[in-house]
Amino acid sequence: QVQLVESGGGLVKPGGSLRLSCAASGLTFSDYYMSWIRQAPGKGLEWVSYISSSGGTRYYADSVKGRFTISRDNAKNSLYLQMNSLRAEDTAVYYCARRGVELWLDYWGQGTLVTVSS
Amino acid sequence: EIVLTQSPGTLSLSPGERATLSCRASQSVSSSYLAWYQQKPGQAPRLLIYGASSRATGIPDRFSGSGSATDFTLTISRLEPEDFAVYYCQQYASSLYTFGQGTKLEIK
Numbered sequence: 001q002v003q004l005v006e007s008g009g010g011l012v013k014p015g016g017s018l019r020l021s022c023a024a025s026g027l028t029f030s031d032y033y034m035s036w037i038r039q040a041p042g043k044g045l046e047w048v049s050y051i052s053s054s055g056g057t058r059y060y061a062d063s064v065k066g067r068f069t070i071s072r073d074n075a076k077n078s079l080y081l082q083m084n085s086l087r088a089e090d091t092a093v094y095y096c097a098r099r100g101v102e103l104w105l106d107y108w109g110q111g112t113l114v115t116v117s118s
Numbered sequence: 119e120i121v122l123t124q125s126p127g128t129l130s131l132s133p134g135e136r137a138t139l140s141c142r143a144s145q146s147v148s149s150s151y152l153a154w155y156q157q158k159p160g161q162a163p164r165l166l167i168y169g170a171s172s173r174a175t176g177i178p179d180r181f182s183g184s185g186s187a188t189d190f191t192l193t194i195s196r197l198e199p200e201d202f203a204v205y206y207c208q209q210y211a212s213s214l215y216t217f218g219q220g221t222k223l224e225i226k
Contacts, residue, residue, distance in 0.1 A: 102168050
């Protein structure tokens with residue numbers, strides 16, 4: 001079965017950096033677009049970024065453009081999110097998700113918490 | 119950017135009742151590009167409906183989606199105890215996704 005496991009969250013100071021990882025199993029990882037979505041404590045879902053199956057196409061929400069970089073390593077079945085210039089408002093649980101053949105996010109990980117605070 | 123507005127913010131109903139959740143878009147959305155998710159406390163979201171009206175794999179037929187252009191609806195025909203959760207609509211346009219702010223479905 002498809003399994004997505006995020007890691008790399010933690011406490012970081014404003015202006016700092018963090019790299020999230022998402023390890024995928026139970027799927028042919030290189031066949032699928034992948035996405036990051038976040039959820040601030042007690043708030044709704046916010047789409048962050050997605051990357052094409054080859055890694056050649058990437059899109060970002062305006063709120064993170066220029067600060068976050070999505071990447072993938074298909075040989076390692078892994079997805080990444082490099083987060084720089086972090087702000088308090090980036091505090092959230094970050095989920096990775098598979099974009100299925102119908103464009104939609106059909107498998108999700110359990111999330112990793114990022115806290116930006118001094 | 120297309121903004122999705124969900125209503126009501128909170129819906130209080132009893133098991134066995136019918137639930138109707140609304141999602142309104144600030145601009146017309148292709149029906150192919152509208153989905154609904156369910157999220158329970160402490161869990162990741164789960165895809166329920168895509169293409170406005172197609173049920174995802176394993177989703178019971180008491181869940182149905184409808185609508186077009188700027189007005190979309192998620193209907194749960196007969197609420198089960200496990201259906202009380204938060205529901206989000208999502209759209210895809212211009213290579214970007216956006217979510218609505220969510221509707222909390224709570225037990226009355």
